Amino acid sequence: MIDRRSLIGFAVTSIVTARAQSTPPAVTPDRVRALLASEKINERAWGAYYAGAMGLTTEGPLIARLLHESLEARRQHSVQRDLSHFIEILADAAIRLRCPVPAKPLAALADYWRNHLTLILVQFMPSAPDKEALLLALLDRRPKGREGDTLAWTAIGNYLLALRSSPWVVRLMKEVDIAHRFIVVDPGSWGESGGVGGLAWGSGGWGVWPKDFPPRVVYYLTFDPAAGGALIAPGPRNVYAMRQEFPLDQPLSSSPANSAIFGVGKKHRLxxxxxLASSGVSELEPLFQSKTRVEWDGDTALQKRIARETARQIKAIREFARRLARSGITGLDGLQLQILIEIEDSRQSKEVPLPAVPPPQEFTLAPSSPAPTATGSKPINPPGEPR
Structure with missing residues (x-):
């Protein structure tokens, strides 16, 4: 099980760097402030870089304000030279100084760059409601089937898990694949079993980097704890972040292992x-992905078995939803779901055809109601009754 304590902060000292630049001895805090106040964008960039490198947390509010103003200028299509590069230097300084950046600039940052910078900075937001709203907005850009970067999707999920976000849980329940595969075998075949079994739920690109700017800084996300990154989003699959600096004379290296994975499978949502339910995936897999072996005894018997087993599955899913509701998750009442019915013919002789596959069985969650009923175009009959 994961630790539900507050998210681990981004430990700059543990982030891997490539030929990291040290701060020259002549650079003092006063010099940093003078650079940040300069009218030249490259000098302000150096001021932000040194502020982050020296850990000048007193400059954090100014860094956050400059980031906000620069992103707004970028949104208004400012033609200011090197503005995009300046924004990246500011974001790096904000990360190193653990600046609490408001939701609006963080959303703008995600609009123009890969989400990685936003997903690192989001942990410093002081307001849980604002953090949740931003994360849900980022997730809205990743609908089922188009989740994109697996690491970014997982980092968002891990943050929302720590918040125990009810809207996110409702979304998970809508998106999780629910199916029941009936494997029809010859009479006397060994291994007939029910699908639900004994489950009992009782409880962007940079372009050419300016020569008069600080080194390029690139952040990567990875699942690999051995890569040397910092844990930013603990969860079922921990997400780590790595920081790398690249001087002008050094080309960008390839990203670390496990940092370019795309797609989200069934197991991720489970x-x-x-x-959320303090259980194991192995307990949920037969609940949402049931399999039942059925000895062939004619069309009517198979139809009854399908009705009985899907009714049991619906009952178990409703009990699972009640368990989530008892833990404080809201919004599940009235949620409409469906079970995809699949029939696999594993008989030796297929001379007698199997009946047509029934349509998906629709049902409604009612976590506060103890009596399960199914609805849909073809309602599930009570177990044992003919269709």
């Missing part, structure tokens, strides 16, 4: 639902 991992979160299991964590």
């Amino acid at each position: 991992e979160y639902l299991a964590a």
